[in-house]
Amino acid sequence: xxxxxxxxAGGGLFAGSLQTALANGWNMPVGVTELSGDIYSLHMIxxxxxxxxxxxxxxxxxxxxxxxxxSKGAKAANFHEHTLVEVVWTAIPLxxxxxxxxxATATLKKMYDASDADLxxxxxxxxWRWRYEYLGEDVAMTxxxxxxxxxxxxxxxIDESANYLLEVDEPLVLPVGQKVRFLFTxxxxxxxxxxPDLAIKQDTVPGFINxxxxxxxxxxxxxxxxxxxxxxxxxxxxxxxxxxxxxEFETWLADxxxxxxxxxxxIDREWEMDELMTRGEEVYNAVCVSCHQxxxxxxxxxxxxxxxxxxxxxxxxxHIDTVVNGVSGAAMPAFSNTLNPVEIAAVITYERNAWGNDxxxxxxxxxxxxxxxx
Amino acid sequence: MAPKxxxxxxxxxxxxxxxxxxxxxxAPPKGLxxxxxxxxxxxxxxxxxxFSLTMFFVGGxxxxxxxxxxxxxxxxxxxxxxxxxxxxxxxxxxxxxxVMPAFTGLANWMIPLQIGAPDMALPRLNNFSFWLLPVAFTxxxxxxxxxxxxxxxxxxxxAPLSTTYGPPSTTFFILSxxxxxxxxxxxxxxxxxxxxxxxxxxxxMMDMPLFVWTWLIxxxxxxxxxxxxxxxxxxxxxxxxxxxxxxxxxxxxDPVLFxxxxxxxxxxxxxxxxxxxxxxxxxxxxxFARKRLxxxxxxxxxxxxxxxxxxxxxxxxxFVVGLPLVAELFFMxxxxxxxxxxxxxxxxxITTLFRGSISxxxxxxxxxxxVVLFTIGGFSGLMLAIAPADFQYHDTYFVVAxxxxxxxxxxxxxxxxxxxxxxPKWTGHYPNERLAQWHFWLSVIGVNLTFFPMxxxxxxxxxxxxxxxxxxxxxxxxxxxxxxxxxxxxxxxxVAVVVLCVRGGRKAPGRAWEHAEDLEWSxxxxxxLHTFDTPPKFERSSH
Ligand SMILES: [Cu+2]
Numbered sequence: 001x002x003x004x005x006x007x008x009a010g011g012g013l014f015a016g017s018l019q020t021a022l023a024n025g026w027n028m029p030v031g032v033t034e035l036s037g038d039i040y041s042l043h044m045i046x047x048x049x050x051x052x053x054x055x056x057x058x059x060x061x062x063x064x065x066x067x068x069x070x071s072k073g074a075k076a077a078n079f080h081e082h083t084l085v086e087v088v089w090t091a092i093p094l095x096x097x098x099x100x101x102x103x104a105t106a107t108l109k110k111m112y113d114a115s116d117a118d119l120x121x122x123x124x125x126x127x128w129r130w131r132y133e134y135l136g137e138d139v140a141m142t143x144x145x146x147x148x149x150x151x152x153x154x155x156x157x158i159d160e161s162a163n164y165l166l167e168v169d170e171p172l173v174l175p176v177g178q179k180v181r182f183l184f185t186x187x188x189x190x191x192x193x194x195x196p197d198l199a200i201k202q203d204t205v206p207g208f209i210n211x212x213x214x215x216x217x218x219x220x221x222x223x224x225x226x227x228x229x230x231x232x233x234x235x236x237x238x239x240x241x242x243x244x245x246x247x248e249f250e251t252w253l254a255d256x257x258x259x260x261x262x263x264x265x266x267i268d269r270e271w272e273m274d275e276l277m278t279r280g281e282e283v284y285n286a287v288c289v290s291c292h293q294x295x296x297x298x299x300x301x302x303x304x305x306x307x308x309x310x311x312x313x314x315x316x317x318x319h320i321d322t323v324v325n326g327v328s329g330a331a332m333p334a335f336s337n338t339l340n341p342v343e344i345a346a347v348i349t350y351e352r353n354a355w356g357n358d359x360x361x362x363x364x365x366x367x368x369x370x371x372x373x374x
Numbered sequence: 375m376a377p378k379x380x381x382x383x384x385x386x387x388x389x390x391x392x393x394x395x396x397x398x399x400x401a402p403p404k405g406l407x408x409x410x411x412x413x414x415x416x417x418x419x420x421x422x423x424x425f426s427l428t429m430f431f432v433g434g435x436x437x438x439x440x441x442x443x444x445x446x447x448x449x450x451x452x453x454x455x456x457x458x459x460x461x462x463x464x465x466x467x468x469x470x471x472x473v474m475p476a477f478t479g480l481a482n483w484m485i486p487l488q489i490g491a492p493d494m495a496l497p498r499l500n501n502f503s504f505w506l507l508p509v510a511f512t513x514x515x516x517x518x519x520x521x522x523x524x525x526x527x528x529x530x531x532x533a534p535l536s537t538t539y540g541p542p543s544t545t546f547f548i549l550s551x552x553x554x555x556x557x558x559x560x561x562x563x564x565x566x567x568x569x570x571x572x573x574x575x576x577x578x579m580m581d582m583p584l585f586v587w588t589w590l591i592x593x594x595x596x597x598x599x600x601x602x603x604x605x606x607x608x609x610x611x612x613x614x615x616x617x618x619x620x621x622x623x624x625x626x627x628d629p630v631l632f633x634x635x636x637x638x639x640x641x642x643x644x645x646x647x648x649x650x651x652x653x654x655x656x657x658x659x660x661x662f663a664r665k666r667l668x669x670x671x672x673x674x675x676x677x678x679x680x681x682x683x684x685x686x687x688x689x690x691x692x693f694v695v696g697l698p699l700v701a702e703l704f705f706m707x708x709x710x711x712x713x714x715x716x717x718x719x720x721x722x723x724i725t726t727l728f729r730g731s732i733s734x735x736x737x738x739x740x741x742x743x744x745v746v747l748f749t750i751g752g753f754s755g756l757m758l759a760i761a762p763a764d765f766q767y768h769d770t771y772f773v774v775a776x777x778x779x780x781x782x783x784x785x786x787x788x789x790x791x792x793x794x795x796x797x798p799k800w801t802g803h804y805p806n807e808r809l810a811q812w813h814f815w816l817s818v819i820g821v822n823l824t825f826f827p828m829x830x831x832x833x834x835x836x837x838x839x840x841x842x843x844x845x846x847x848x849x850x851x852x853x854x855x856x857x858x859x860x861x862x863x864x865x866x867x868x869v870a871v872v873v874l875c876v877r878g879g880r881k882a883p884g885r886a887w888e889h890a891e892d893l894e895w896s897x898x899x900x901x902x903l904h905t906f907d908t909p910p911k912f913e914r915s916s917h
Pocket of ligand 1: 191192228
């Protein structure tokens with residue numbers, strides 16, 4: 001009897017401390033969608049089932065280890081088979097598992113029903129950024145890590161208030177309360193788009209389109225990361241979702257559409273070197289810097305240096321072609337569907353005139369637009 | 375595999391076996407040539423074990439680099455490029471060069487002794503299987519010094535990251551894996567041939583020690599899946615060098631096909647690394663509980679059930695890759711089902727302890743820790759089987775915690791338990807008990823400090839295979855790194871124990887552990903180079 005009480009007390013203490021630990025940010029988040037809540041419940045049910053089985057199994061084990069010590073003169077019994085017991089401990093786990101499979105199946109079916117969405121968002125993984133397209137809305141954007149490389153490399157201290165490694169220049173903006181369907185694909189290797197609070201983790205596979213969906217219940221900012229090893233900067237392609245009320249979202253969408261039109265108008269005019277250099281530096285630092293480095297020194301052999309690259313400076317057409325169409329079979333992606341003509345023209349101009357490169361020439365957005373329309 | 379009486383070992387067989395290992399009357403070659411040319415199962419077993427231990431430290435150093443970089447946020451020691459090479463090489467070396475050869479080494483040493491055979495069935499092939507390994511892994515390690523560095527795409531080498539986007543050294547990696555795979559297949563053939571043909575007269579299948587049983591089943595798994603691995607890496611080779619597009623979407627290929635093929639190999643591979651561990655633990659627990667193993671027959675059936683199920687669960691590694699609903703359900707149910715035979719095993723071990731007469735020699739300590747910690751790894755495995763929840767667990771540190779629990783305090787502890795258990799048979803001396811206890815306790819504490827916090831960092835949202843992480847994961851990682859350094863350092867004690875035991879120590883009799891019953895304990899300690907030249911008479915009471 002006393003032993004039993006001690007075991008019960010010990011078990012209670014153990015369960016209590018687990019409960020405390022799990023409540024303090026050591027656990028899967030409950031999240032902000034109905035499904036994330038369902039998944040959290042499944043997780044907790046299976047977790048407590050495991051704890052219960054563990055308490056019984058390890059309880060018997062440690063009791064035996066303590067009670068039947070050779071050093072205390074224990075004499076071994078002689079049994080080594082018992083059909084009934086063996087059948088029972090095969091059957092009980094089977095029943096528990098069936099009990100577990102039922103709610104898991106129901107949740108999985110809900111997760112797979114992406115029909116009747118209010119909004120479609122295309123998510124494209126790229127080494128090492130995310131591209132979001134609001135399908136049918138003429139709005140698209142690229143989302144890059146915003147944490148300065150200097151902090152990552154330890155050249156300046158980490159800013160503890162700035163969501164180190166979990167901040168982007170352009171968050172994905174979504175409306176609350178609407179069913180949003182995601183279509184996932186990739187331009188290069190497999191990535192995985194994961195936001196724990198939305199309970200969505202879906203691989204982006206080149207050549208394939210995967211589906212998942214979400215209906216966010218609370219406005220807020222939800223952060224996640226790429227979850228599938230995708231190369232050098234796998235750790236540096238975070239995801240930020242900014243969920244806002246529907247009206248606010250509609251306004252945001254309209255603003256974005258207008259800005260895109262504005263930029264489109266800029267294609268036709270002649271741009272000054274200064275303008276192109278300023279814009280080009282922004283684009284370079286968001287998109288190119290992870291491979292070719294801030295000072296254009298690259299990372300041989302996969303990522304060639306751009307500073308002092310004579311081949312590139314001598315052959316302007318080749319330079320444009322490389323940025324627009326990428327290099328097949330190598331890490332350099334085609335930027336024709338990621339960047340607009342203004343951005344492409346600006347970044348090429350920047351590469352030809354920064355870090356001591358002195359081609360002195362500019363590349364005009366109109367030139368790129370013409371190339372793309374062919 | 376119905377129990378049946380095996381053919382009597384004929385005179386012809388014994389002659390073949392004897393001829394293979396250099397005749398007892400001829401002086402064997404000395405020095406290096408002796409080890410290069412040996413066909414003796416004990417010497418080859420020793421070679422395997424030394425090789426495995428060396429690679430355990432090489433892979434361990436890679437792990438230390440990883441843990442040192444993750445000690446605190448920010449990049450301090452290595453760049454992401456090299457970090458990825460370290461995680462990849464750590465995984466590859468530990469799986470293919472440390473754990474698998476360790477089990478093969480134990481099989482070489484112990485299977486002939488446990489079934490009363492004079493040697494392995496194919497001794498020259500045995501020599502060849504071993505010597506392929508140093509070649510394979512010298513080649514693999516040499517990629518660290520090649521331009522572009524070593525493989526950096528994870529030990530799972532998913533295409534197209536490993537094909538279109540892989541470093542130039544990928545082709546060498548493929549070749550080295552081919553060689554290691556051939557070694558495994560040849561080793562498996564040899565083990566099957568030995569077990570099926572060379573058991574002592576009177577020993578039926580259902581009389582075999584469980585280590586022999588689990589290895590027999592493992593060997594069949596190896597023969598079934600290693601060719602699939604060979605196939606998938608050959609397809610990679612073609613994609614990289616000969617312009618095919620098996621896995622390249624741009625050429626009409628399918629990157630997901632790679633994962634199906636890889637995991638069709640990869641999941642049984644997981645059981646290849648754990649089934650022989652079950653066998654070792656099933657030998658040690660009865661010995662030190664002084665009581666027969668509970669449910670011998672159900673242990674055999676459970677092993678077979680796990681092996682069969684292992685072919686039906688591969689896609690649980692791919693729950694978030696975009697499988698159709700019906701595939702998710704099928705693989706979720708099958709995966710959950712594996713918990714049943716695995717549970718049977720754990721229950722049997724614990725019932726063996728119940729009402730035993732238990733003592734805690736070093737092999738027993740490791741075997742008991744195996745039962746507890748492997749079961750914890752089994753629990754997280756059961757959680758991972760729940761497909762909807764796996765959408766949150768997948769590719770996080772929760773998974774890292776899970777498979778390290780099954781592989782380190784699982785497979786590796788079982789190997790160490792086996793080494794402590796059989797060292798007296800190999801060397802004629804008992805291992806130093808005090809040192810072994812220190813090794814045990816430091817390892818147990820270290821391993822839990824390393825891997826337990828990873829459950830939490832994973833649940834809290836930390837993806838795996840990242841060289842730098844957000845600040846909320848800092849505490850978990852700090853503890854894990856300290857634990858890893860502790861675990862790594864305490865393995866030096868293991869080397870010390872083994873070296874001291876080879877050199878001397880308390881003399882062990884033939885039956886080094888009083889209640890040990892299998893045939894290996896009927897020969898003197900240390901086991902002479904040639905044993906069972908005349909087949910022993912097997913007595914049924916052993917089981
Ligand atoms: Cu990625």
